[in-house]
Amino acid sequence: MKAIIKYLESVLETREKEKQSYLIFKPRKYQQEFVKKYDEGIRFFAICWCRRMGKDMFALYVACRECIKKPRSIVYYIFPTIKQGKMMILEGFTNEKERILEAIISKKALKLPEKSDKLFHSDNSIRFKNGSIIYFVDSRVADTKVGGNLDLVVSSETAMQLNPTLLDLLLPAIENVDGKLILVSTPRLGSQFNEIIESNDEKYYKDIMNALDVRAVDDEGNKIWTDEKLENARKMMSKSKFEEELLCNLDVARESSIYGYSLMQANWVKELSIKGKKLYVSEDLGINDSTALVFVVENTIIHHYANVDNATMHYINYIKNFMKQAEIRDVEIILPHDAKNRIDNIDHLTSRREAYSKNFTNVKVLNAYSISKTIEIVKHSIEQHKIKFYDCENVRSMVKLMKMYEWKIDSSSGENLRTPVHGRGISASNTCDAVEYFCMYMFSSIYNKNLKDIMQTNYLEDSDSEVSYLWKS
Numbered sequence: 001m002k003a004i005i006k007y008l009e010s011v012l013e014t015r016e017k018e019k020q021s022y023l024i025f026k027p028r029k030y031q032q033e034f035v036k037k038y039d040e041g042i043r044f045f046a047i048c049w050c051r052r053m054g055k056d057m058f059a060l061y062v063a064c065r066e067c068i069k070k071p072r073s074i075v076y077y078i079f080p081t082i083k084q085g086k087m088m089i090l091e092g093f094t095n096e097k098e099r100i101l102e103a104i105i106s107k108k109a110l111k112l113p114e115k116s117d118k119l120f121h122s123d124n125s126i127r128f129k130n131g132s133i134i135y136f137v138d139s140r141v142a143d144t145k146v147g148g149n150l151d152l153v154v155s156s157e158t159a160m161q162l163n164p165t166l167l168d169l170l171l172p173a174i175e176n177v178d179g180k181l182i183l184v185s186t187p188r189l190g191s192q193f194n195e196i197i198e199s200n201d202e203k204y205y206k207d208i209m210n211a212l213d214v215r216a217v218d219d220e221g222n223k224i225w226t227d228e229k230l231e232n233a234r235k236m237m238s239k240s241k242f243e244e245e246l247l248c249n250l251d252v253a254r255e256s257s258i259y260g261y262s263l264m265q266a267n268w269v270k271e272l273s274i275k276g277k278k279l280y281v282s283e284d285l286g287i288n289d290s291t292a293l294v295f296v297v298e299n300t301i302i303h304h305y306a307n308v309d310n311a312t313m314h315y316i317n318y319i320k321n322f323m324k325q326a327e328i329r330d331v332e333i334i335l336p337h338d339a340k341n342r343i344d345n346i347d348h349l350t351s352r353r354e355a356y357s358k359n360f361t362n363v364k365v366l367n368a369y370s371i372s373k374t375i376e377i378v379k380h381s382i383e384q385h386k387i388k389f390y391d392c393e394n395v396r397s398m399v400k401l402m403k404m405y406e407w408k409i410d411s412s413s414g415e416n417l418r419t420p421v422h423g424r425g426i427s428a429s430n431t432c433d434a435v436e437y438f439c440m441y442m443f444s445s446i447y448n449k450n451l452k453d454i455m456q457t458n459y460l461e462d463s464d465s466e467v468s469y470l471w472k473s
Helices: 002-022 029-039 055-069 082-090 100-104 166-175 192-198 227-236 239-245 260-264 312-326 352-359 371-383 393-402 428-447
Strands: 044-049 074-079 125-127 133-138 152-156 180-185 204-209 279-284 291-297 300-307 331-335 363-365 388-390 407-409 416-420
Touching: 029 044, 029 055, 029 204, 044 055, 044 192, 055 074, 055 082, 055 100, 055 133, 055 152, 055 180, 074 082, 082 100, 082 133, 082 152, 152 166, 166 180, 180 192, 192 204, 239 260, 260 371, 279 312, 279 428, 291 312, 291 428, 300 312, 300 393, 300 428, 312 331, 312 352, 331 352, 331 428, 352 363, 371 416, 371 428, 388 393, 393 428
Parallel strands: 044 180, 044 204, 074 133, 074 152, 152 180, 279 331, 300 388, 331 363
Antiparallel strands: 125 133, 279 291, 291 300, 407 416
16 A cells, blocks of 8 residues: 555656646746745735836746646636737747747647647637646737636736726636736836725735836846946836836826826925915816816815716815815805806706805806817926925825826827827816816916917917907906
């Protein structure tokens, strides 16, 4: 009996060594910590590593390792597009001109396609002799391909995924078998990935590693990003791209952000006494989207509030309660041009202007305005510190929202269409509109005299720009 047991143990040991020999890739020191956590039973990972840290090669190693250790495992490896998946993994090469797949896993472990020299099959899958499969999937259709349980889901460039509900749709397929989820990406403001990294969700093992991190070294202990390489990258990349992709800054506005650059130069006020001061409340009125209020004292934004599906009286009472708590009596309400015509979607009896005029003595309604002119005035007002921001959590959150206000980009050509994107729900556009109304009300008369100096185009050629932008009673 002892001889049989010893023989079986020997067979198992031999098989285990054979399995390990299939894995060619050797994790770096900082990657080994991840493997340790994985083997300890942690199921959810959010890995925010900068460029050149080997995120995808390592994630593929983990996926292959899972498939070898557990026969008949089903893994989804998701990319924003399948084209990216092929370029980066399936048909990709290392710096040494070796096929990436062959740098990760031995062909001895794979069930190779017939009549092809490729290592992957026509359905973009890697198949193992033990029955395990890794499917490489386009994020845009990933939810339609789930036909059963998933032992592991790897999401590459998670912050860039084109399906915002992807993770919510895939999680049930993981939960059914206690599967695991690995999210790898550089950050992107407003993405679900950023939300997870910044959240207090303890089920995730999270790791942020930028180019300056002491752990960011190769197998020989040399810096992956030397000072020289960093300096060259800084010269070649935009400031926002450098901050985002190499320094892993979670709060960088996208390059398509309308106010991103301006807000990087904003003036933040640390201390401000508001008791007894005059308050301005600028409001964007929503119907199918959010209503946003911006509270300003001494040209400093001190507070922001946004909500949806509430009657006008909800926001009127919010302002009154704010004034009471702040011990402020003097307030001026700034409303957009359509307030005089726009009926409350809940209280259909009065216009928004009438409702506010019944509750406040000083209500101003703006005329219509050119959006291009308005944006330039707001940019200039922020950059020249004509409007400032009170340094508190509420206003910081508002500014983060403002950074997500973007130009529409043509999906095929990449051309900036110079048209703002307006969202639904608690959207960035509504908050930015409220800020714009305040700036137009306070500063437009100043800029009307010399606006051509700060505009890229001749606004006077636009008939809409001839409209007066001053308030009217």
